[in-house]
Amino acid sequence: MSYSFEPIGVVRSCFAEKFAIPRQPRLAPAATGVLELFPPYDRPEAITGLEQVSHLWLLFVFHAAASGPEHIRVRPPRLGGNQRIGVFASRATHRPNPLGQSVVRLDGIEAGRLHVSGIDLLDGTPLLDIKPYVPYADSVCEATNDLAPAPPVLLPVSWSSAALDQARMHAGRLQQPVLELIDQCLAQDPKPAYQQPDASREYAARFWDIDVRWHYPEPDRIHVLSVTRHG
Numbered sequence: 001m002s003y004s005f006e007p008i009g010v011v012r013s014c015f016a017e018k019f020a021i022p023r024q025p026r027l028a029p030a031a032t033g034v035l036e037l038f039p040p041y042d043r044p045e046a047i048t049g050l051e052q053v054s055h056l057w058l059l060f061v062f063h064a065a066a067s068g069p070e071h072i073r074v075r076p077p078r079l080g081g082n083q084r085i086g087v088f089a090s091r092a093t094h095r096p097n098p099l100g101q102s103v104v105r106l107d108g109i110e111a112g113r114l115h116v117s118g119i120d121l122l123d124g125t126p127l128l129d130i131k132p133y134v135p136y137a138d139s140v141c142e143a144t145n146d147l148a149p150a151p152p153v154l155l156p157v158s159w160s161s162a163a164l165d166q167a168r169m170h171a172g173r174l175q176q177p178v179l180e181l182i183d184q185c186l187a188q189d190p191k192p193a194y195q196q197p198d199a200s201r202e203y204a205a206r207f208w209d210i211d212v213r214w215h216y217p218e219p220d221r222i223h224v225l226s227v228t229r230h231g
């Protein structure tokens, strides 16, 4: 038995590459994007009523991750990358079927376009469905998960004065919360947990069309070095 699905739209996201995307939604509220709906779902009838909803479930394809039946055990980054658990105990991107789901905030509605924030999605992610978040059914106050008991511990992020000026300039040009986005994403420490960063090693990630470079002056502190236009 097999099923096939056609995307109903695509995510246009602040995240131009996977590195430094938060590991779950809502960890970076400044992470914004637009859900571009394909015909016929770009018609107003498809989204009538959504103005009464604050958050959405997005069901999407991990189009930039390998998937298949061989992905039965995974090594989640939050467990240090060495401990293996069953794929169904994890939210890993490498799965039997490349399906992801995220709760995001709905910030605005235009014809065929939904503005969202708090996303953990790569630019170009194919969307399979959108559903309203239903607080009384979806929020389980007695729920526990001992594999992921709390959000990641945040690292302090400092900025060089040049990087701060550059980020402000790009925020004005893009009309996006660039400083907040960089702060919120880097504070979650994008590098693999097993890496002990040398202060001389530089890391980089692309948000929108800008390259952000940083280093770790000490293992638990991030310093932003530059924020420059890509290319």
Ligand code: SAM
Pocket: 018, 019, 021, 022, 023, 024, 025, 061, 062, 063, 064, 065, 091, 092, 093, 099, 100, 101, 102, 103, 120, 121, 122, 124, 125, 126
């Ligand atoms: N909230 C979703 C879930 O639970 O199904 C995604 C969780 S997954 C651990 C989050 C990671 O997926 C992000 O850190 C990012 O690196 C990766 N990611 C986001 N969009 C992707 C895509 N379209 N293809 C492959 N990986 C993606």
